[in-house]
Amino acid sequence: MYPKISLMGYRLSGSRCLGLCLLLTFFMGCYLAALPIQYENEALPNQVRHRITAKQVLKKRLAVLVPFRDRFEELLEFVPHMYSFLNKQKIPFHIFIVQQKDNNRFNRASLINVGFIYTKKDYDYIAMHDVDLLPMNDNLPYEYPSLGPVHISSPQTHPKYHYDTFIGGILLVKREHYEMVNGMSNNYWGWGLEDDEFYVRLKDANLSVIRPNNITTGTDNTFRHIHDKTYRRRDMRKCFNQREVTRRRDRLTGLHDVAYKLHTTHTVAVDGLNVTVLNVELTCDKSKTPWCQCPDPPKEPVKKS
Ligand SMILES: *[C@@H]1O[C@H](CO)[C@@H](O)[C@H](O)[C@H]1NC(C)=O
Numbered sequence: 121m122y123p124k125i126s127l128m129g130y131r132l133s134g135s136r137c138l139g140l141c142l143l144l145t146f147f148m149g150c151y152l153a154a155l156p157i158q159y160e161n162e163a164l165p166n167q168v169r170h171r172i173t174a175k176q177v178l179k180k181r182l183a184v185l186v187p188f189r190d191r192f193e194e195l196l197e198f199v200p201h202m203y204s205f206l207n208k209q210k211i212p213f214h215i216f217i218v219q220q221k222d223n224n225r226f227n228r229a230s231l232i233n234v235g236f237i238y239t240k241k242d243y244d245y246i247a248m249h250d251v252d253l254l255p256m257n258d259n260l261p262y263e264y265p266s267l268g269p270v271h272i273s274s275p276q277t278h279p280k281y282h283y284d285t286f287i288g289g290i291l292l293v294k295r296e297h298y299e300m301v302n303g304m305s306n307n308y309w310g311w312g313l314e315d316d317e318f319y320v321r322l323k324d325a326n327l328s329v330i331r332p333n334n335i336t337t338g339t340d341n342t343f344r345h346i347h348d349k350t351y352r353r354r355d356m357r358k359c360f361n362q363r364e365v366t367r368r369r370d371r372l373t374g375l376h377d378v379a380y381k382l383h384t385t386h387t388v389a390v391d392g393l394n395v396t397v398l399n400v401e402l403t404c405d406k407s408k409t410p411w412c413q414c415p416d417p418p419k420e421p422v423k424k425s
């Protein structure tokens with residue numbers, strides 16, 4: 121084709137050649153632009169085409185990540201409740217119980233990192249979800265958090281925590297945002313502060329946390345808190361230099377370096393409702409976070425009767 125065009129151009133005057141060339145380029149461009157569309161509509165087998173359109177229509181999928189250890193009774197209430205709650209909102213979801221199986225102190229943030237890695241291929245967003253906090257108000261929106269992380273259990277409605285920057289309890293984060301902030305810190309062994317550190321990560325990334333604004337229930341009727349604090353004491357010990365390190369923003373650890381072994385996975389049904397249990401062994405580098413195991417307190421002398 122090219123030689124023919126140049127040959128024509130050779131015989132024609134300069135300005136007419138330019139016009140003709142532009143015209144030809146234009147039509148060629150149109151032809152090329154039309155090609156991939158033709159390919160998609162005609163060359164693809166029916167099945168494939170159907171799958172592509174179905175995927176566009178499909179809603180975003182939610183992975184409910186529940187960091188877990190030793191809370192079997194709560195789990196039995198949590199699973200049926202969440203199924204009925206999320207089905208009402210027509211959210212496509214699956215529940216992942218991320219169970220810590222090693223002998224270290226509980227590390228909620230690292231378990232969420234592991235749950236995220238396990239689910240990110242198939243799910244568009246996660247809910248970091250306490251197992252003992254059941255949403256009761258149907259207006260709490262578990263929809264895809266496209267604009268920024270959505271804090272479901274806001275300080276205005278959480279039964280226990282009311283400070284402005286609180287983002288614990290239940291937080292929805294889309295996959296891209298979780299990756300953008302390198303997930304959560306792996307330094308938090310024992311109870312507390314990992315969510316406050318995550319708040320600073322979001323802030324540093326200029327992600328603003330959105331809270332539901334149409335909730336008329338309050339601290340006593342938005343959630344049901346099924347935590348029995350006399351029966352289950354929180355591990356609030358602080359040992360080694362834990363207090364000092366965990367009060368600071370962690371710019372080193374996160375999603376990229378969470379050290380673990382996925383021991384086993386199980387499908388478990390509660391009242392016929394499937395959840396996936398991930399049994400996770402977290403690895404602790406004691407040279408970096410020696411507080412993953414606090415030394416036992418001195419034993420009280422045994423009283424003689
Ligand atoms: C966040 O916003 C501030 C102020 O607009 C800007 O200086 C900073 O570079 C932004 N950070 C990121 C990670 O986008």
Ligand SMILES: *[C@@H]1O[C@H](CO)[C@@H](O)[C@H](O)[C@H]1NC(C)=O
Pocket residue numbers: 259334336
């Ligand atoms: C706000 O809540 C009411 C019920 O309390 C509901 O009817 C209404 O649709 C909600 N509005 C929005 C914008 O979500």
Ligand SMILES: *[C@@H]1O[C@H](CO)[C@@H](O)[C@H](O)[C@H]1NC(C)=O
Pocket residue numbers: 387389392394
């Ligand atoms: C639950 O899991 C079992 C085992 O993987 C499977 O056979 C069953 O179809 C699942 N049930 C539902 C409702 O997904």
